[in-house]
Amino acid sequence: MEKWDNNNAWFLVLPVFIIVAFSAIIPLMTVVNYSVQDIFGPGERIFVGSEWFKETLANRRLHEALWRQFLFSGLVLLIEMPLGVMIALAMPKRGWGVSFSLVTLALPLLIPWNVIGTIWLIFTRPDIGLFGFIINSMGIAFDHTASPLDAWITLMLMEVWHWTPLVVLLAYAGLRAIPEVYYQAAKIDGASAWATFRYIQLPKMRGVLTIALLLRFMDSFLIYAEPFVLTGGGPGNSTTFLSIYLVKLAVGQFDLGPAAAFSIIYFLIVLALCFVFYQVLQNVGKGERV
Amino acid sequence: MDLEWMAWTPVTAGFFIAIGGMLVGMGIWQYISPTIERKGFLPIKTTRGDRFFIGLLTSAYINIAWVGLTSWSLWFAVPICIVWLIIVLRFG
Numbered sequence: 001m002e003k004w005d006n007n008n009a010w011f012l013v014l015p016v017f018i019i020v021a022f023s024a025i026i027p028l029m030t031v032v033n034y035s036v037q038d039i040f041g042p043g044e045r046i047f048v049g050s051e052w053f054k055e056t057l058a059n060r061r062l063h064e065a066l067w068r069q070f071l072f073s074g075l076v077l078l079i080e081m082p083l084g085v086m087i088a089l090a091m092p093k094r095g096w097g098v099s100f101s102l103v104t105l106a107l108p109l110l111i112p113w114n115v116i117g118t119i120w121l122i123f124t125r126p127d128i129g130l131f132g133f134i135i136n137s138m139g140i141a142f143d144h145t146a147s148p149l150d151a152w153i154t155l156m157l158m159e160v161w162h163w164t165p166l167v168v169l170l171a172y173a174g175l176r177a178i179p180e181v182y183y184q185a186a187k188i189d190g191a192s193a194w195a196t197f198r199y200i201q202l203p204k205m206r207g208v209l210t211i212a213l214l215l216r217f218m219d220s221f222l223i224y225a226e227p228f229v230l231t232g233g234g235p236g237n238s239t240t241f242l243s244i245y246l247v248k249l250a251v252g253q254f255d256l257g258p259a260a261a262f263s264i265i266y267f268l269i270v271l272a273l274c275f276v277f278y279q280v281l282q283n284v285g286k287g288e289r290v
Numbered sequence: 291m292d293l294e295w296m297a298w299t300p301v302t303a304g305f306f307i308a309i310g311g312m313l314v315g316m317g318i319w320q321y322i323s324p325t326i327e328r329k330g331f332l333p334i335k336t337t338r339g340d341r342f343f344i345g346l347l348t349s350a351y352i353n354i355a356w357v358g359l360t361s362w363s364l365w366f367a368v369p370i371c372i373v374w375l376i377i378v379l380r381f382g
Contacts, residue, residue, distance in 0.1 A: 026296070029296065029302075029306060030295070030296045030297065032302055032305070032306075033296055033297040033298055033299060033302045034297055036299060036301065036302060037297055037299065039297065042294065042295070043294060045297055047299055047301070049301075049364070050357045050364050053354065053357045053358075054357050054358070057354070057357060057358035058358070265354060268347070268350050268351065268354065271347060272347060272351070275343075275344075275347070279334050283334060
């Protein structure tokens with residue numbers, strides 16, 4: 001009961017609570033309110049109950065966008081997590097190479113997201129883009145504006161280029177925090193490089209990798225700006241992810257009620273998956289089933 | 291203060307008051323009798339707050355499933371969710 005004796009620390013949390021209330025809770029409440037009404041304009045609305053949820057859940061385009069989104073996030077995690085750890089392991093441990101590697105790797109993270117889309121839009125164009133031109137010169141017909149497969153390849157390349165550095169930086173921070181004595185003990189025991197990775201580095205990186213996985217999952221699941229600029233959801237609907245479809249619904253068609261119902265379902269999916277990921281990663285290696 | 295832009299309805303106001311009330315109630319309960327982490331039928335060790343969160347989240351999914359799979363009124367799902375929340379809190 002001692003921890004309840006001094007509650008002054010709660011005042012330090014108060015500013016954050018107020019900011020979160022205004023930036024997240026109040027908008028979320030508004031979305032819930034919109035989701036049960038047909039909004040015609042300011043002050044003109046009709047209560048429709050769960051009608052928009054029923055309509056949204058039966059929407060085939062939403063189902064397709066959802067599976068597309070899962071595929072995209074799954075591929076992103078499958079590629080970026082191991083690649084990020086491998087790059088972090090290969091990075092120099094001391095000397096000028098450390099700063100050089102960190103700055104070089106951090107560069108894609110500093111570029112605004114819509115600029116990333118524009119860069120790759122130009123980079124992969126078959127007529128003027130370096131990547132598109134070279135690939136087409138090799139006799140491989142590559143055009144992300146015409147072929148869904150090419151659009152997906154371009155998106156994946158862009159995403160991996162843009163966000164793997166985040167995983168690298170987090171994994172590298174985790175690796176640098178491991179005390180030297182662990183490596184010395186492993187050396188004395190004659191542990192192989194794999195055994196050192198499996199039993200020392202990987203368990204010690206669990207915390208940062210949890211954060212990396214959660215961040216990458218959430219970011220990739222909520223992706224909007226880059227594919228919007230690069231493909232606009234096309235060709236056809238092949239790269240129309242949930243957020244792109246949501247914006248089309250809310251801004252393009254001004255269907256605020258269905259868009260709000262859609263947003264709530266989207267939010268619940270993200271919330272549930274993040275909770276499961278978090279629990280699984282927190283309990284891995286604790287010797288208990290999760 | 292004009293809250294017309296938030297498009298409140300009696301139903302959604304009741305919903306948020308209920309959620310807020312439950313959170314305050316859980317806070318008071320925690321203050322009077324701090325939770326102890328334990329393992330019930332859920333596959334992880336949970337505190338009372340964890341079970342409350344899991345209960346609310348799964349209740350949301352029960353409602354979504356109800357709307358998507360049945361044509362009955364959503365009001366029928368409410369008692370199911372309340373019973374489910376109590377089961378998770380007590381035995382989860």
